[in-house]
Amino acid sequence: MRFQDAAPDARTVVYAAIQAEPIVARVAELLADAGPAERILARAVMNGETREPDRWRRMVPALFPAGGPGSERTEAILAASLEVADRGDRVRDQIRGAIVEELTARLVARRVGPEAVRRERRILFDGVAAEIHPYDVTVERDRSAEAYDCKWGARGINEDVLHQLDDAHRHAADEERRLTVALVIFDASLSCRVRLARRTAPRDGTKLVSIETLDALAGMAAPPPASAPVEGSSGR
Amino acid sequence: MPGPGDIEPTVRDVVERALRAHGELADRGESVEDEWTYVNDLRLAWADRLRRLVADGSGDLPAPPAMAAAIDLAIEEIARIEDPHRSIDWLSTFPQLVGLAVVGTRR
Numbered sequence: 595m596r597f598q599d600a601a602p603d604a605r606t607v608v609y610a611a612i613q614a615e616p617i618v619a620r621v622a623e624l625l626a627d628a629g630p631a632e633r634i635l636a637r638a639v640m641n642g643e644t645r646e647p648d649r650w651r652r653m654v655p656a657l658f659p660a661g662g663p664g665s666e667r668t669e670a671i672l673a674a675s676l677e678v679a680d681r682g683d684r685v686r687d688q689i690r691g692a693i694v695e696e697l698t699a700r701l702v703a704r705r706v707g708p709e710a711v712r713r714e715r716r717i718l719f720d721g722v723a724a725e726i727h728p729y730d731v732t733v734e735r736d737r738s739a740e741a742y743d744c745k746w747g748a749r750g751i752n753e754d755v756l757h758q759l760d761d762a763h764r765h766a767a768d769e770e771r772r773l774t775v776a777l778v779i780f781d782a783s784l785s786c787r788v789r790l791a792r793r794t795a796p797r798d799g800t801k802l803v804s805i806e807t808l809d810a811l812a813g814m815a816a817p818p819p820a821s822a823p824v825e826g827s828s829g830r
Numbered sequence: 831m832p833g834p835g836d837i838e839p840t841v842r843d844v845v846e847r848a849l850r851a852h853g854e855l856a857d858r859g860e861s862v863e864d865e866w867t868y869v870n871d872l873r874l875a876w877a878d879r880l881r882r883l884v885a886d887g888s889g890d891l892p893a894p895p896a897m898a899a900a901i902d903l904a905i906e907e908i909a910r911i912e913d914p915h916r917s918i919d920w921l922s923t924f925p926q927l928v929g930l931a932v933v934g935t936r937r
Contacts (some may be wrong), residue, residue, distance in 0.1 A: 631930055631934070634923070634926045634927065634930060635841070637923055638907075638923050638926075638927055641916065641919050641923055642921065643907065643910040643911065644907055644910070647890075649903055649907075652896075652899055652900060652903055653900050653903045653904050653907065653927060653932075654900065654927065654930055654931070655896040655897070655899075655900050655930075655931060655934055655935050656930045656931070656933070656934025656935070657930075657934075660896070661896070683913075746919075746920075747919050747922075748922065749868065749918055749919070781922055782922040782923075782925075782926055784875055784876065784879060785872060785875075785876075785906075785921070785922035786869045786923065788868070788872055788875050789868060791871070792867065792868070792871070792924055
């Protein structure tokens with residue numbers, strides 16, 4: 595098993611410019627330290643239509659007592675999220691995706707150190723055709739490696755990405771190497787489970803990190819497997 | 831804010847309003863044909879989660895004004911979403927906002 599930079603093409607060049615926008619790093623840094631309610635606020639604002647901060651303050655009274663200002667960090671998250679929302683639909687979709695990747699990289703780096711974290715890398719195995727799509731975030735260490743695919747919403751979970759992660763996990767095991775693979779979805783765990791429930795691709799070896807469990811990336815708790823059943827729902 | 835003579839809504843009343851709005855949001859998301867099943871799976875799963883917010887008997891309590899206002903603003907927010915793809919994205923975010931409003935303002 596070895597890692598390789600993805601070959602640059604037109605899409606990656608354009609996307610690299612998005613990834614390098616200062617707002618991406620700023621929001622990711624804020625969200626890395628954020629609590630669960632602040633992350634939900636950020637997702638709502640970045641996905642929303644309202645540009646008036648006072649309406650958001652009144653919409654999330656848990657963070658803004660009496661509709662007044664929140665903590666310094668909460669206010670910074672609100673302001674930065676509004677800045678993202680203010681971009682055109684297509685650009686903001688790209689920025690949101692880049693934020694989830696950057697957030698993942700920063701949280702993982704808190705556990706393994708920044709020098710082990712790489713972006714846009716492919717994983718090659720002996721005798722196996724290389725996957726076309728690179729992994730958003732990888733951890734490259736001798737004793738263990740990790741590969742993450744990051745998505746803004748649960749709807750981004752599809753058969754292709756599940757197969758790619760499972761294949762990588764199995765090929766690494768064939769080479770007697772340890773590779774942890776995970777989906778990082780900036781969406782509710784329930785929606786991820788609902789999405790996964792009808793997917794047929796294998797995922798026993800794939801972890802799922804949702805908006806509620808992001809801190810697991812930094813080592814604060816182990817994320818659950820993606821094969822776990824939908825919880826708290828009679829609709830399945 | 832309720833005026834004189836108005837009946838103060840209960841927590842269950844405002845959660846029921848949120849449930850109706852969530853259903854309408856799902857109706858808009860359904861127009862993405864490839865995601866019909868996913869949208870309806872989300873509709874059921876989140877409706878169940880919202881009902882659980884008032885399953886402990888707290889539903890009969892008066893809704894604090896901040897709770898009712900927060901949920902009504904969230905309902906207004908999703909009513910502005912016209913794009914069915916964005917509607918799908920909101921099917922999980924909206925109930926999370928409702929949950930924060932209910933849990934964060936309970937008396």
